[in-house]
Amino acid sequence: MILLISDLHLEEQRPDITRAFLRFLRERAVQAESLYILGDFFEVWIGDDGMSPFQHEIAVALRQLSETGTRIFLMHGNRDFLIGQAFCREAGCTLLNDPCVVELAGERVLLMHGDSLCTADQAYMRMRRLLRNPLSLFILRHLPLAKRQQLARKLRNESRTQTRMKAEAITDVTPAEVERVMAEHRVHTLIHGHTHRPAVHELTVNGQPVQRIVLGDWDTQGWALQIDEQGLEQAPFALEAEA
Template sequence: MILLISDLHLEEERPDITRAFLHFLDTRARHAEALYILGDFFEVWIGDDAMTPFQQGIAQALRRLADSGTRIYLMHGNRDFLLGKAFCREAGCTLLGDPHVLPLNGEKTLLMHGDSLCTLDIGYQKMRRLLRNPLSLFILRNLPLSTRHKLARKLRSESRSKTRMKASDIVDVTPDEVQRVMARHGVKTLIHGHTHRPAVHELLVDGKMVRRIVLGDWDKQGWALQVDENGFNQSAFALD
């Protein structure tokens, strides 16, 4: 059994999500061969050198799961793209590139966070390219902690404000980009998060029916996609 989750946005201000996640690790995830976390695991991450006791506690919980035999894979999201090797070493997880292709149930499957698919959001894509540039990442990681805290607060505030003002189709994936990416990688299944709109979409790519599985965010409830001999099944559960 494989489990996939995304968009937990862990932060101290949401202890309900943290409790639900820790319970998830100690129960359901213990029976999984692997756990994939497809981005926005934390609400904000300003660098491995700035880990708080709360974040260290999450890393230790992941390490306990890894030590129990469950492989853990982590992908960057737009909120936590500064997560690095130090955190992964402490948490016992492997950092994946975005996109990432792997076989699930013998089927070539594409994993993404999903923000790069929202190409109609031109302003965001420009900012994404700037922030993910290796030089920009180097500069960001070496800024004083106080400066990084201020920058993170500014980016979060602007993101929330702009998202509220944008049309729904702009903050969702662009259909043409989904088809392009799936055709490029030659996959019949794409799994991503980011949009907070859990669903399964069927579409036609190169004359073949394919599917796009959108993972749910952990806010009013938790979500997990389970892949086993019965196929791909996503379900929600109460945070309490």
């Protein structure tokens, strides 16, 4: 069994999501061969050197899972693209490139966070190119922690404000870009998160039937895509009530 999740946006202010995730690790992920986390695992990440006790707690939980034999793979999202190898070593997980082609159940599958598919949002794409530039990443990682925290709050607030103001079509993926990346990587299945619009889309690329699977975000409920001998199934589940 293989499990894929994304967009948990873990933070101390949402203990309900944290409890649900820890339960998910204990009860479901422990039975899986692999767990893939496709970005925006944390609501914000200012650098491995700025990890909070809460973030260390999550790393410990992942390490405990990895020690049972479940392989854990993590991909950057737009909120936590500064996660580095120090966190991955502590958590016992492997950092994936975005995009990344993997073999799942004998099929080549393209995994992405999904934000790079939203090319109609030109302002966001400009900001993404700026922030992901190697020089920008170097500068960000070497800013004082207080400055990084201030910048993270500013970017998060601006993102929330701009998203509310943008048309739905702008904040969703661009169909032509989906077709382009699927054709480029020669795959029939694309799995991504980011848009918070869980669904399975049947498409045609180069005359071939393909599918785009969008992972659900964890907010009012949790989501996980499970791949096993029965096929693929994504289903929501209730967040754990407060003890």
